[in-house]
Amino acid sequence: MMQLPLFPMQMYLLPGGISKLRIFEPRYIRLVKLAMACNDGFGLCMKNDKTLCHFGTRVIITDFEALPDGLLGITIKGVEKFIINDHWEEEDGLIVGEVAMLENWSKSDIKFVDRDIANSLKTLFREYPEHGEYYQEPDFNDMTWVCQRWLEILPLETNQKQWFMSRVDNRAAMSFLHTVIEEELKKR
Template sequence: MRLPLFPLQLYLLPGGISKLRIFEARYTRLVKLAMASSDGFGLCMKDDDKICHFGTRAIITDFESLPDGLLGVTIQGVDKFIINDYWHEDDGLHFGDVSLMDNWSKTEIRSIDRDVPNTLRVLLKEYPEHSVNYPTPDFEDMTWVCQRWLEILPLDTTQKQWFMSRNDHRAALSFLHGVIDEKYRNN
């Protein structure tokens, strides 16, 4: 699959929602291309000046004219992908040949893991800027919970890429138990 790429330090996983401000001509072009196709665009991170291997295919779900005259778009992550090759065109817009990866399967919450969604629920109440994008959160799906946690936590690019490369949520869940348990030991 060929996608226009938007390299940002934004970490968005399938099911994740975010808002972007579009102010460069090349990304206005990306928005036009994404709106003209059901494929959307590829959101990918950079490590120094190099585009990372894994990204998320995103679709535009809404757009608005912002008070400063810029274009605002709301995006939602759909699929993870791996970049096989990428290049940029004369206007600086990157494109990539990508292969879609399987998304993590919806997984029921086990009673032993209840602290993970419960602490996310508390965190989202404390920080409404994160929760505003999720009017109907799915605290009963461990995959959804793990992905939202990974989007919020201040992880370095290498860690984020590693989690994105996993086939399921189990590594993220194990990591999150360690983070949550550490927080409660220190309080």
């Protein structure tokens, strides 16, 4: 068990995922200070309406910058999934959670039957560079990495995203992606 400051938002980031955030609210400036001081990072979690979802991702801050508009920009990287056992709101509105870390999905080699999933992600990164711009060394040979990037990009409902986070391995994601991508390829 560990306590983490939580950043609730609709962003879906899984272990290995990288993104940028703009920080301007005082409670989230404090969150950044706490995350940097203890090196534990913070919890990125989703909301379903006004309710915090059960699963989230512990992220670390890998870089920060002063943005042209004077706000703080941070680059974050997903480290591991967690489940929220309890949470509370502090005086300044910052939510802190008591969380238990979950095991990350194991790395798995791309098999011949999975090549369309990996190749489609490569194509998407080429055609829409904003999705792949943070990945200096994409790992298209690791099915777990490929599945997680697809799940971050696809427009899924919050409850679907939470369900995938609750899985102990990438099999459900692979099955889902095979269906989605094969359907898409048939349309072409």
